[in-house]
Amino acid sequence: MSRHRIVRTMDYKDEYDDAQQWLYDRERGRQSISTFISKNKDIKEEGEHDEDAEDEAYEKARRDSESFQMPELNEMDQAKLSSCVDEVRSVVGDTVSERRIVETSMKFDYDIQKILDEILNGEIKKSAKPTLRPKVPVPIAATTVKSASKPPPPAKISLKEPRRGFEIASPKLPSSPVVSGRNSPVEVGEGDLSRTSASLFKVSKDQSQRNAQQLYEKERSDQKSHIHMIVIGHVDAGKSTLMGHLLYDTGNVSQRVMHKHEQESKKLGKQSFMYAWVLDETGEERARGITMDVGQSRIETKTKIVTLLDAPGHKDFIPNMISGATQADVALLVVDATRGEFESGFELGGQTREHAILVRSLGVNQLGVVINKLDTVGWSQQRFTEIVTKLKSFLKQAGFKESDVSFTPCSGLTGENLTKTAQETALTSWYSGRHLLDVIENFKIPERAIDRPLRMSVSDIYKGTGSGFCISGRVETGMICVNDKVLVGASREQAQVKSLTMDEFTQTSVFAGDQISVTLAGVDINNITVGCIISDPQTPIPVTTRFQARIIVFSVKVPITMGFPVLLHHQSLIEPAVVCKLTASIHKSTGEVVKKKPRCLGSNSCALVELETSRPICIERYADFKELGRIMLRVAGVTIAAGMVTKIR
Numbered sequence: 001m002s003r004h005r006i007v008r009t010m011d012y013k014d015e016y017d018d019a020q021q022w023l024y025d026r027e028r029g030r031q032s033i034s035t036f037i038s039k040n041k042d043i044k045e046e047g048e049h050d051e052d053a054e055d056e057a058y059e060k061a062r063r064d065s066e067s068f069q070m071p072e073l074n075e076m077d078q079a080k081l082s083s084c085v086d087e088v089r090s091v092v093g094d095t096v097s098e099r100r101i102v103e104t105s106m107k108f109d110y111d112i113q114k115i116l117d118e119i120l121n122g123e124i125k126k127s128a129k130p131t132l133r134p135k136v137p138v139p140i141a142a143t144t145v146k147s148a149s150k151p152p153p154p155a156k157i158s159l160k161e162p163r164r165g166f167e168i169a170s171p172k173l174p175s176s177p178v179v180s181g182r183n184s185p186v187e188v189g190e191g192d193l194s195r196t197s198a199s200l201f202k203v204s205k206d207q208s209q210r211n212a213q214q215l216y217e218k219e220r221s222d223q224k225s226h227i228h229m230i231v232i233g234h235v236d237a238g239k240s241t242l243m244g245h246l247l248y249d250t251g252n253v254s255q256r257v258m259h260k261h262e263q264e265s266k267k268l269g270k271q272s273f274m275y276a277w278v279l280d281e282t283g284e285e286r287a288r289g290i291t292m293d294v295g296q297s298r299i300e301t302k303t304k305i306v307t308l309l310d311a312p313g314h315k316d317f318i319p320n321m322i323s324g325a326t327q328a329d330v331a332l333l334v335v336d337a338t339r340g341e342f343e344s345g346f347e348l349g350g351q352t353r354e355h356a357i358l359v360r361s362l363g364v365n366q367l368g369v370v371i372n373k374l375d376t377v378g379w380s381q382q383r384f385t386e387i388v389t390k391l392k393s394f395l396k397q398a399g400f401k402e403s404d405v406s407f408t409p410c411s412g413l414t415g416e417n418l419t420k421t422a423q424e425t426a427l428t429s430w431y432s433g434r435h436l437l438d439v440i441e442n443f444k445i446p447e448r449a450i451d452r453p454l455r456m457s458v459s460d461i462y463k464g465t466g467s468g469f470c471i472s473g474r475v476e477t478g479m480i481c482v483n484d485k486v487l488v489g490a491s492r493e494q495a496q497v498k499s500l501t502m503d504e505f506t507q508t509s510v511f512a513g514d515q516i517s518v519t520l521a522g523v524d525i526n527n528i529t530v531g532c533i534i535s536d537p538q539t540p541i542p543v544t545t546r547f548q549a550r551i552i553v554f555s556v557k558v559p560i561t562m563g564f565p566v567l568l569h570h571q572s573l574i575e576p577a578v579v580c581k582l583t584a585s586i587h588k589s590t591g592e593v594v595k596k597k598p599r600c601l602g603s604n605s606c607a608l609v610e611l612e613t614s615r616p617i618c619i620e621r622y623a624d625f626k627e628l629g630r631i632m633l634r635v636a637g638v639t640i641a642a643g644m645v646t647k648i649r
């Protein structure tokens with residue numbers, strides 16, 4: 001039924017307060033988007049009916065639960081009842097009232113299967129009305145929890161962490177029904193994907209009962225710790241030159257190779273790029289003088305092994321940069337101090353801001369800012385201070401803590417202040433701080449979620465030398481040993497790990513934080529795609545086509561409305577998706593709902609939205625797996641929002 005409005009007395013300001021920036025306003029003169037409002041109204045009327053009904057049902061369930069008193073039971077029944085309530089909740093969430101669950105549990109004598117049948121059948125009958133979207137039956141681990149054990153608390157995630165930048169406050173979320181199967185393997189048949197219980201996949205006792213943390217300490221305690229550092233910044237800021245020179249000065253590139261680069265670049269009249277050629281290896285990159293894909297190399301400091309990820313600065317290659325940033329623990333932001341160049345990278349829609357926001361949104365919180373090419377301004381302290389001042393306040397807004405950000409004056413081309421204390425008198429007259437290698441040495445090693453279930457994101461797939469094929473990517477959480485069984489992507493096909501390689505060395509086990517290659521057997525290569533997630537057979541990753549996320553909208557030219565198509569970036573995955581519901585606008589710092597069901601989302605707004613993909617994807621809630629609960633939304637080559645997954649449908 002459509003809603004009738006008394007339009008004559010309607011206060012349009014209230015009605016469209018979330019759309020103010022898009023409304024025609026004679027005072028503002030130039031905007032004329034009134035057509036958008038009239039078009040958008042039609043879409044809203046249709047969705048509104050459904051959402052109102054949904055909300056009403058939710059409200060009813062909530063009121064019902066609030067007024068409900070638990071029956072008095074003996075200790076045994078009380079325990080059975082709470083176990084039933086927990087299990088049912090893990091399947092149906094908050095959509096069914098406490099009263100209904102308790103009454104049904106008692107009616108069916110705590111038989112969980114019957115209780116679920118009764119409740120789910122009831123819900124299906126109730127919702128047997130046309131829906132706006134086709135429901136894709138997707139196996140989701142969380143929906144058929146068999147184990148009687150309670151879900152484990154989400155390890156290493158503190159919701160009390162101070163909120164910064166794009167992180168929007170939220171009320172404490174219950175952990176999702178992830179089953180910890182590590183210590184309680186269930187010996188049943190393999191690979192039945194129509195049944196999705198975590199306990200359906202059989203793994204060896206060795207795999208299910210090992211202590212990952214102990215193994216890690218045994219294997220790695222005498223080794224240097226390893227971090228991945230991404231180098232970001234506006235095109236031509238000098239990232240590749242800086243990294244190439246750093247690699248040369250630390251002895252990771254031989255004099256012979258450097259001489260070859262020097263001669264070849266000279267022949268092409270591109271000698272200034274000789275250090276950049278260390279990382280820009282393809283003919284096209286060298287001919288065009290730009291980085292196109294993430295170049296990778298490594299250096300060793302006194303205490304660390306650092307994998308350098310040299311990201312492309314050009315806006316056309318931001319998807320590659322995002323994919324690189326998902327592998328990074330820390331970042332170096334390179335800015336060009338040349339007059340006019342810093343400004344075009346920072347102020348005029350350049351990539352300095354976008355890159356910094358992207359890496360922060362992807363969970364990187366330690367940032368070394370390199371004020372590069374300071375040789376072009378005669379090592380001017382005034383220019384250095386001017387740039388630092390501008391960046392400091394922006395980075396704070398973007399969510400970096402002041403204590404996690406450093407500023408270092410450098411010249412990638414001359415090598416000044418890279419690996420040795422500054423020598424240039426024009427610089428030493430005012431600077432006596434750290435050189436770049438020292439900054440890298442001082443990055444803190446992030447905590448690795450080693451004792452959590454395995455999650456590895458696939459960033460590349462290729463044919464190996466022997467049987468099977470290889471995938472490479474980063475172990476986000478948990479560990480893998482040779483001969484382990486793993487589940488592959490959304491198809492949840494089971495595969496066996498035949499071999500593991502890290503930095504071209506064969507390994508018997510690898511851990512969270514490692515960038516590795518795995519040879520897999522027993523799985524169809526067609527079921528693996530870049531961006532898919534490899535997970536633990538006993539605690540598979542949820543697979544879904546629809547989820548809710550808390551997002552912060554960046555600067556957008558067109559408001560985000562219901563049905564808005566976007567490209568969803570999740571780890572290395574890039575998947576078309578649609579914003580299918582605008583649940584609420586929320587306050588950035590308190591996380592409180594400002595307005596339910598807003599008509600649209602404008603620049604710098606925060607909101608709870610639902611996203612739908614056409615194909616099933618593997619995703620986690622941020623509260624459960626921080627590493628896999630972050631998303632990025634892009635449209636036409638522009639990043640429009642970043643967010644965190646709050647609910648998986």
Ligand SMILES: Nc1nc2c(ncn2[C@@H]2O[C@H](COP(=O)(O)OP(=O)(O)OP(=O)(O)O)[C@@H](O)[C@H]2O)c(=O)[nH]1
Nearest residue numbers: 235236237238239240241272290291313411412413
């Ligand atoms: N004067 C001066 N020029 C530099 C310095 N660092 C780099 N350049 C020059 O700046 C140009 C671009 O350098 P690159 O290292 O390719 O820049 P980039 O940031 O890696 O470029 P993309 O990866 O394509 O974004 C080259 O001509 C370099 O020689 C520096 O410290 N001083």
